Amino acid sequence: MKVRSHRAGKLLKGLWLALVLAFLYIPIIVMIALSFNASVSRAAWTGFTLDWYVKLFKSKQIMAALNVTITVAVIATVVSTVLGTLGAIGMHAMSTGMANLLINVSYLPMTTPDIVTGVSLMLMFIFVKVPLGKWTMIMAHIAFDTPYVLFSVMPKLRQMNPNLYEAALDLGCHPAKALYKVIIPEIMPGIVTGALLAFTMSLDDFVISYFTSNTDQNLAMIVYSAARRGVEPTMYALSTLMFIVVLGLLLIVNRRNGLEDIA
Amino acid sequence: MKRSWYAAPYGVWMVLFTVVPLLFVLYYAFTDQSGAFTVNNFVKIASPMYGLVLWDSLRLAFFCTLLCLLIGYPTAYFLASRDFSNAQTLVVLILVPMWMNFLLRTYAMMTLFENNGVINTLLESLGLERIQMIGTEGAVLVGMVYNFLPFMVLPVYTVLKKMDYSVIEAAEDLGASPIRVVSRVVLPMSIPGVVSGITMVFMPAVTTFAISRMLSSGMIYLVGDMIEDYFIAMNNRNVGSTISLVMLVLIILSIGLLRKVDPDNTGGGLW
Numbered sequence: 001m002k003v004r005s006h007r008a009g010k011l012l013k014g015l016w017l018a019l020v021l022a023f024l025y026i027p028i029i030v031m032i033a034l035s036f037n038a039s040v041s042r043a044a045w046t047g048f049t050l051d052w053y054v055k056l057f058k059s060k061q062i063m064a065a066l067n068v069t070i071t072v073a074v075i076a077t078v079v080s081t082v083l084g085t086l087g088a089i090g091m092h093a094m095s096t097g098m099a100n101l102l103i104n105v106s107y108l109p110m111t112t113p114d115i116v117t118g119v120s121l122m123l124m125f126i127f128v129k130v131p132l133g134k135w136t137m138i139m140a141h142i143a144f145d146t147p148y149v150l151f152s153v154m155p156k157l158r159q160m161n162p163n164l165y166e167a168a169l170d171l172g173c174h175p176a177k178a179l180y181k182v183i184i185p186e187i188m189p190g191i192v193t194g195a196l197l198a199f200t201m202s203l204d205d206f207v208i209s210y211f212t213s214n215t216d217q218n219l220a221m222i223v224y225s226a227a228r229r230g231v232e233p234t235m236y237a238l239s240t241l242m243f244i245v246v247l248g249l250l251l252i253v254n255r256r257n258g259l260e261d262i263a
Numbered sequence: 264m265k266r267s268w269y270a271a272p273y274g275v276w277m278v279l280f281t282v283v284p285l286l287f288v289l290y291y292a293f294t295d296q297s298g299a300f301t302v303n304n305f306v307k308i309a310s311p312m313y314g315l316v317l318w319d320s321l322r323l324a325f326f327c328t329l330l331c332l333l334i335g336y337p338t339a340y341f342l343a344s345r346d347f348s349n350a351q352t353l354v355v356l357i358l359v360p361m362w363m364n365f366l367l368r369t370y371a372m373m374t375l376f377e378n379n380g381v382i383n384t385l386l387e388s389l390g391l392e393r394i395q396m397i398g399t400e401g402a403v404l405v406g407m408v409y410n411f412l413p414f415m416v417l418p419v420y421t422v423l424k425k426m427d428y429s430v431i432e433a434a435e436d437l438g439a440s441p442i443r444v445v446s447r448v449v450l451p452m453s454i455p456g457v458v459s460g461i462t463m464v465f466m467p468a469v470t471t472f473a474i475s476r477m478l479s480s481g482m483i484y485l486v487g488d489m490i491e492d493y494f495i496a497m498n499n500r501n502v503g504s505t506i507s508l509v510m511l512v513l514i515i516l517s518i519g520l521l522r523k524v525d526p527d528n529t530g531g532g533l534w
Binding site for chain 2: 027112117246
């Protein structure tokens with residue numbers, strides 16, 4: 001009796017999970033399917049086509065946005081990886097009080113709602129009369145990317161044997177060289193994970209970019225302005241590609257670090 | 264050079280690009296267009312019209328959080344139970360949509376909900392009437408739940424997974440019914456995860472702006488939409504800052520209240 005009720009329970013649980021997964025995936029699957037649909041209408045399937053993808057790559061506006069997205073993500077990732085790694089190394093050597101203060105500042109962009117972060121940066125850039133464009137977007141992206149690098153590197157530093165660095169110094173190694181030769185190789189996995197996370201966050205950002213750039217649009221901003229005009233199949237094609245790229249990047253991060261890190 | 268100095272560029276950057284901008288919100292909230300000190304912005308947004316928008320945002324965010332909890336808690340509980348050998352894969356499957364840009368997810372929802380969209384076409388082919396979904400609160404609510412559900416599942420799952428399973432077995436051995444096991448053992452132990460899940464759903468839900476605009480074609484107007492309009496369309500950054508400030512304070516207060524439920528902050532949050 002107990003066994004049978006257990007099996008019925010398992011069946012119900014499985015059904016519940018299947019429904020939740022259906023809710024999460026049906027819209028995505030429909031959208032991917034429609035990106036290959038020959039008809040503009042969402043009402044009927046009229047045959048397979050790659051036209052929307054061709055149109056996507058022929059659109060000057062979308063190609064310009066792709067260029068902005070990648071430029072911003074690359075520059076922001078490089079700068080935030082350097083800043084975040086050095087920041088983590090410095091904080092590791094600091095007194096606890098000072099380090100805690102900096103950690104709290106690092107949590108700030110993660111706990112402030114994106115829209116407030118976006119408008120606050122916009123206000124500052126306008127106040128100091130910097131024109132809102134690609135460069136203001138890059139500065140904003142560095143600000144929200146860097147904590148991801150910091151929090152990926154810090155655990156690796158804590159795992160490191162502190163005597164290694166001391167030993168290098170005792171053996172006459174210059175501190176800068178000891179950093180480069182001893183610390184950096186030890187924490188490399190954390191740096192790479194942090195950089196990948198930063199790159200993904202940067203590619204994926206809409207809200208903060210939207211408020212910090214006027215003249216240059218990234219891909220997410222294109223999706224938003226297209227959505228206000230109504231649904232377009234080229235946007236399905238774009239969405240499908242963006243989804244696949246971000247998914248690919250996360251699988252790489254995940255493979256490196258296990259489940260906790262895609263969180 | 265002391266090693267702690269390596270953190271200096273990081274510290275300077277973070278202060279310059281996260282702390283200082285927030286001070287600008289404060290400054291703009293208390294000044295008029297000419298830069299003179301004023302509290303008129305606060306007087307202006309104390310009117311019923313603004314109150315109504317805020318009320319709508321809080322109400323929708325509340326129902327969104329409630330629905331996410333009602334759907335997400337059992338999901339996390341089943342995933343953490345020992346019934347599924349492939350639970351790890353299922354967890355990844357539930358988290359993947361979280362990493363899809365929320366605009367794309369909302370765009371997908373639009374496709375389903377439109378007047379000529381997938382759901383209505385399906386209804387028609389079944390010989391049923393079309394339903395107007397875009398522009399209703401229901402559509403916006405479903406869109407929000409769709410976007411934020413994984414943020415509830417993840418922290419609850421993390422806490423439940425860490426839970427000592429023998430405690431549940433002990434309760435069962437001592438004769439507790441399944442409902443009693445959940446209400447007296449599982450639920451109290453999972454409070455930290457629930458608290459961080461609520462925070463992670465409520466905060467983006469109450470500040471959302473694109474979701475409501477896309478799924479209601481502007482018929483449902485939330486605080487986030489209002490901030491967007493003040494900054495982008497109306498170019499009145501002072502009133503926009505005042506609204507942002509009020510919203511930020513409300514959020515900090517509600518997080519503070521929630522923390523009282525979970526003072527040690529042991530929740531399996533993202534960070």
